[in-house]
Amino acid sequence: MADARATLSWAPEDRAAPRAPVDRIPVRADPRNHVCAAAAFEPPDRSPQEICVSDPRPQLELLTLNGDARAWDEFVTRAQGSSFCHLSSWRQILSDTLGAECLYWAAADAEGAWQGILPLVRVRSRIFGHYLVSLPFLNDGGPLGSPAARDRLVGEAVTEARRSAADLLELRTRDPCGLELPVSSRKITVLLQLPSDVDALFRSFPAKLRSQIRRPMKEGLTVRFGPEQREAFYEVFSRAMRDLGTPVLPRAFFERIAAAFPQLAVFGVVYRGDQPLAAGCGFIWRDEFEMTWAGALRESRPLSANMLLYWAFMEQMIARGVRVFNFGRCTPGGGTHHFKQQWGGRDVPLPWRQFSTGAVKAPPSPGDPAFSWGPRLWRRLPLSIANRLGPRLVRFIP
Secondary structure (H helix, E strand, O other): OHHHOOOOOOOHHHOOOOOOOOOOOOOEOOOOOOOOOOOOOOOOOOOOOOOOOOOOOOOOEEEEEOOOHHHHHHHHHHOOOOOHHHOOHHHHHHHHHHOOEEEEEEEEOOOOEEEEEEEEEEEEEOOOEEEEEEOOOOOOOOOEEOHHHHHHHHHHHHHHHHHOOOOEEEEOOOOOOOOOOOEEOOOEEEEEEOOOOHHHHHHHOOHHHHHHHHHHHHOOOEEEEOHHHHHHHHHHHHHHHHHHOOOOOOHHHHHHHHHHOOOOEEEEEEEEOOEEEEEEEEEEEOOEEEEEEEEEOHHHHHHOHHHHHHHHHHHHHHHOOOOEEEOOOEOOOOHHHHHHHOOOOEEEEOOEEEEOOOOOOOOOOOOOHHHOHHHHHHOOOOHHHHHHHHHHHHOOOO
């Protein structure tokens, strides 16, 4: 099926190197010595040993961390249900590029062994409201660890929401087991099982989809992968967000992602000659890849550049041994949802847990009637102005 393969290029350093298995020991850290490590995170093994959490003591001490990144990431790597969203580097990325207040908590037993963690971020503005989210601007988060530790951490989050009069606490976890909070069903994702053979995947697609993938190849479009594609990615992504009427995340946000996650983050761009037309950025975690951000220019639609983008990412992930392609969150029944469904994946609910002292059910979104004027106005802005104002505004919309 050579005619259906995208023309790809990527840097060798993008390939994730295997790691030695870790010992089954609880993570310990000295709460008196929290120094934030600046080293980039290395990915976990494909089949990591699950963290060995000891039997919880009657009392768990809550530690508010200012750093201790190595111990934190060691816990995340071993914990059941963890994701790249739990890694410590997000604390600095969100704080430095969006000015967010980050509350990173660990629950420890009397011997100092960590039994659970919870990353939590405060997003507050007079216009849009006050939110505590784990994790904003991402699709996953929530507490990790033993049931007792998770209960302790969630209880502390609810207490903080009450104390600070937050409009909403939202834990964006894909594993709601044991969390006694209401569930939001406003978002889902689509998961596609990837075979080990690219040809088998292509043959599984309907004829119409195969034709849409071939079309941009016949037009001479190519795909490039690697961290050096982040500039072209942002060029496409920022323009696509403006056209959708959505404020864009700052350029520095993606620069920091490339630096913090060189083995996990994947940038890919579709080109016609030297002109970028469609672009995506996502993350590999264990045997799953999530397409977290993607966009395409309007003028690329007749060329089906977006179809080539997703196909090329799937080819790339099969080559890297990934077994699940996660299309990222979407609203059930929306246009983005239908686009993702056509690839043959299955819908998976995102059972985000929430607590509110009032009637707030979700952070603000362009679909809210109260903010419906915003997207209409934003689409009319010159790109330079939208890219200058967007990062100042998006920090308040988690």
